[in-house]
Amino acid sequence: MSGGYDLNLFTTPPDCNFLCSVCHGVLKRPVRLPCSHIFCQKCILRWLARQNTCPCCRKEVKRKKMVHVNQLRKTIGRLEVKCKNAEAGCAVTCALAHRKGHQDTCPFELLACPNEGCAARVPRGGLAEHRQLCPRGGRQRCPLGCGATLGPAERARHNCYRELRDAWSARQTRSRALLQSLLRRVRRVHRTTDLIRRQLAQLGNFLDEDDAALLRAAPEAEAASDGSVVAELWGPRGQGVL
Structure with a gap:
């Protein structure tokens, strides 16, 4: 270049x-x-x-x-x-140092259509007419920046404050519904946890009862074992084996 x-x-x-x-x-x-x-x-x-x-x-x-x-x-x-748009019809001449300033106002300078979705590039002088006839000109974003896309009839009665307030109310409603759903889930988790805790306690009590029964049965079994050993030592009729 x-x-x-x-x-x-x-x-x-x-x-x-x-x-x-x-x-x-x-x-x-x-x-x-x-x-x-x-x-x-x-x-x-x-x-x-x-x-x-x-x-x-x-x-x-x-x-x-x-x-x-x-x-x-x-x-x-x-x-x-x-002018750089001389071939398009601009007959203006100026000093090289002022050329950029002229381009910023030249009616033959090609500009992009501001309507969302329109890819046309039209001369600055014909932009207003193009916007009126543009097939994408029916709906445009709110110029105040609220983000709404509006048609011609909607723009006449559009109120940014009301739109934002309604959007905020809808968001609060969704947030409350989500919070209530989360609370219901937490309650279900608590109930399930309590049920598991009670079942573990019952299981512990059952194991404790089994341990106590085993402890009571141990001395009786030991005594019976000792008696059989003595009987074997003394033999029938109280006579010693030795």
Whole structure:
């Protein structure tokens, strides 16, 4: 891409001293090298990225030695140029430095249709008419920023405060319903927890009763065991075995 201004932009051919030797366009942000040759800033930086010599005389160049030529830039800024929309019908000419200001008001400047969903680009001068005929112009977002999309009839009676209040009320209703649902679930969890706790307590009592029964049965079993051992030792009729 060229770093300078296109020659066709100017109403009369610029002086050859205003041309860049790299892009052959009119100098844009001109900078002078130590060897006195002048180039567009963009062009020379792109050149020096490949080699560190002057494009004209091939002398070695150090970027720190480059100087902006502000006076030349002001002179070029006074050259007469055509509007960039000249081919579309704009006949205005102005100084290069004022070209951007003209574009901001030029009736031939293409603008995007502000209607949501419309991709058309129309000249600034015909934008008002396009908005009236635009098929997407039936519904538009509220200009006050509440976020509502409104048709022509709705815009006449639209009230942002009322819309936001109703939206807030609806959100509060949904929040309360969600909170009540969560509370019901928490209550069910509590009931289930209590039931499990009671069942565990019953199971513990049952195990405690089994342990007590085993403890009562242990001495009786031990006594019976001791009696059988004595009987075996003494034999029948109280006579000792030994």
